[in-house]
Amino acid sequence: MEGKPRILGVDDSLTIRRALEIVLKPAGYELELAADGAAAIDMAKAMNPALILLDFILPDMRGTDVCRRLAADPDTAHIPIVLISAKGAEIRQAYRDIGNVVTYITKPFKPQDVTSTVAAVLAEAAGGTLVKLTAPATRGETAPAPVPIAAAPVPPKPARPSFISEPGTARAGSGDAHVQEAKRAAANGHDEVDGADADEAEEAQEAESSLSAAARRELLEWMFEALRASLEGVYVEEIDTPAGAAADQAKTYTDLIEQLSGELDETLRHTRSGARFTLYRDGSLRSLDETLLDVFRRSCRLLFRAVVAGAISGESPPNPRRILVACHHGSRVHEQLQSMLPAHPEWQVFVISSEFRQLPMVVRLYGPTCLLAEVTGRGALWDQLRVVQRMPEARAMTVFGIAEPERLVGLSDGDGPGPLLAERGVTRVYHSAFDLERVLCDGAATDSPPSTAMPALNALSAERCA
Amino acid sequence: MTSPAIGEEARPNRVLVFAVDDSRFCVDLDWVDAVRQRGEVRPHITKDATGAVRTFVVHRDQPALVIDLREALGLNEFLDVKERAAFLIVRVGPFLLAVQVDAFLGLRELDLRTKTPVPTSLLRDGNVPVGHLVELDGRVHTLLEPSRILSGALRDKLEGTLKEARGFCERRDKIAALCEALRREPSAAGLKAYARLSRRNGQTRAASAARLVLKALQQCEAQAVVAGPIAGDLNAGTLLRDLVALSVGRLTGELQVQVPEGDARIFSAAGCIVDACVDGEWGRAALKRVLAARDGSYRFMLSDVPTDSRRIEDAALWVLVQTLEQLSEERRGRVRHAGPA
Secondary structure (H helix, E strand, C coil): CCCCCEEEEECCCHHHHHHHHHHHCCCCCEEEEECCHHHHHHHHHHHCCCEEEEECECCCCEHHHHHHHHHHCCCCCCCCEEEEECCCHHHHHHHHHCCCEEEEEECCCCHHHHHHHHHHHHHHHCCCCCCCECCCCCCCCCCCCECCHHHCCCCCCCCCCCCCCCCCCCCCCHHHHHHHHHHHHHHCCCCEECCEEHHHHHHHHHHHHHHCHHHHHHHHHHHHHHHHHHHCCCECCCCCCHHHHHHHCCCEHHHHHHHHHHHHHHHHHHHHHCCCEEECCCCCEEEHHHHHHHHHHHHHHHHHHHHHCCCCCCCCCCCCCEEEEECCCCCHHHHHHHHHHHHCCCCEEEEECCCHHHHHHHHHHHCCCEEEEECCCCHHHHHHHHHHHHCHHHHHCEEEEECCHHHHCCCECCCCECHHHHCCCEEEEECCHHHHHHHHHHCHHHHCCCCCHHHHHHHHHHHHHC | CCCHHHHHCCCCEEEEEEEECCEEEEEEHHHEEEEEEHHHCCCEEEECCCCCEEEEEEECCEEEEEECHHHHCCCCCCCCCCCCCEEEEEEECCEEEEEEECEEEEEEEECCCCCCCEECCCEEHHHEECEEEEEECCEEEEEECHHHCCCHHHHHHHHHHHHHHHHHHHHHHHHHHHHHHHHHCCCHHHHHHHHHHHHHCCCHHHHHHHHHHHHHHHHHHHHCCCCCCCEEEHHHCCHHHHHHHHHHCCCCEEEEEEECCEEEEEEEECCEEEEEEECCEEHHHHHHHHHHCCCCEEEEEECCCCCCCCCCCCCHHHHHHHHHHHHHHHHHHHHHHHCCC
16 A cells, blocks of 8 residues: 655654654655654664655664664665764765665755755665665755766765855854863764754854954844834835735834844854754745844844834934915915915915815825814805815814804804804814914914824824835 | 036926816826816726726726816715716826816916925825915915825725726637637637637627627537528517528528618628618618618528629628627617616
8 A cells, every 4th residue: 555655754853853753654655753763763663764864963872873773684685774963074975885875954944955855765676676875965955866876976965055254253152162061072072062963063164253243242232223213103114015015014123123233142052052953934944144144134124114214213203384375365364475485484374275076185295283264154265174084184183263253153152163164174264374373483373283192193103104 | 517506496386277166176297197078988887896886988998087176185075976077097106096086177387386285184004294284375275295195095996906906808819819810711719719708808798799690600619510591580589590501501692681661781701791772771870770670581592793892891790799789789778778678
């Protein structure tokens, strides 16, 4: 009966075992896992897997020993083995020397590295003989073509992600300690410290020295601090990509900074603990170098976006008093304003004196903080004031009425505006534009919209951002 | 050589001024692709992802999505949807927009060095204003930045519509090419494609006309040979099938039709309908009248037909499709004019 291909994964690192699980089970393989060499040999005999994915360094024995013991046993000699290890000379030697090792995967790996290798090996193994596969030159290559064992080439060293930085910026802290610890462990007969052998540790030191991690960390932390201070509570604007928009919309910059900052902290904590890989949800392993670079890139993007959006600026622009006047051309109010406005160049004023149907559009585009409207009691202006009152801009705008006393009969109840004026948002009615001038010069009225102004402004800002 | 002083001198912008809801807007002339009165263009209807009806017009073989500034400025909630007198065709990134306009008020030179522009408080992606407010002739004008007319949300909403509209234009081009081929050499596959494309483009009458002819063609092809005399009553609905049979059988002769208006004749030369006449009328118009007739009878007589002065040039099947489509359009027009009973 043809069932799912059975694979035995052997690694002492829980992270790697979990990664194999994430990658191989959804790909249709039956996966059993072992954490050490002895268990691996027992399970190989018991379950007769189609393939073994074997970590090179195990707590109780070396991967080569496991391979040899499996090769010596007629029950398991036919099982192809794929070694999993970080870069090192020994894995290449094992690949050349041991017959049942057909290829290897280097850490960190992407899910497709594992699935393509497993598929290629199983396809070859279906032929009944063990065939060595050419080792992947770099991560992410397609499944290699089979070659006879005798002609197996020396696999080239996989490319390592690196950062360009100035020499002499090696981190004196955890990187060095990690290397020293690895060397000490190697001298004591232990090959690996937290999943890395001495050879790997040297490479790690080399990589970390090129990271200038301290400088980058300092820069990121400074950037986060600056961003936090500048962008507290500011919503992220619509941004350039749909995916980015979906991820980031309705978040404040502070949310995103916290997220990035959290990722940075976690990455640095992992680095300090000696770990060198991060397991992502899709099963891919990335080096901490890559993770740091990712955080750095996203931080730069966030900063750029904030600057472009104008959310960060050296000085906040002055908030001009945006006044919109709506009154009939030639009316007394209009004449008063004509004589009054030239005396106040500090005001930003637009006047609508006819065709009042335009009022909602002008309010939407101009966003006045103060609307001075002639109170007519009927007509287009009177009607449009009610439309404007329904718009969100009305919450951040003070509406003053101007009318001669006789016009207000039936509209005002003596102490204040009556219901008809109230439903048009008119907070106060003045009898002449000159009365209003004093209020406008005082500034308090226009700069402080009604009692619910701040929540209303925030809501308006949120609506606009959404 | 131009002196730097002259070279650097900024020219005033030439802007097109228009009115929407009594508000005055202007847009730099460089952005304007065309201005069209509503009567000059035929609006097409499609639906967006939410099922809402969207209109577009075809401008230079490209769809221009009809947009109203009330919607673009987010005022639909407070003001009703309105149909306006004209369209301003402007390009906005990948979109060609047909902005609805109440009236075009002419061209103006706008020198922003002398008029202080005030950025609109309505902002778009990246906190950039939709345009600037300026005062011209004592009135507020909004100088719109066309690339910012659409908000991100509206732009996303229009993406699907644009795809649909582009599909419409592509089909329209295909239909045009197909018509040319069908005019010369109609085939069942061609008619089927024409019916399908026309139906998808909302030309239901053209589609049903093509399907009628196609059905008649399939009936004739099933019979393989014309058996017996070609004759019948008009109310039996076999005239179309028999005209197609003349074409398939490449017959030459005269189809004599007795209709209430008098005697009518349709001339077929090697299967091509070359002419028709009824009551002193000739050509396609006569053919249409014969096909529209409900009462009467017809009979085909083999005879020589002069082809030197043929009034109908196209292939018979295509002529029938077009005539049926016209009839259907006319009947619809009559129903519309008559109104509900």
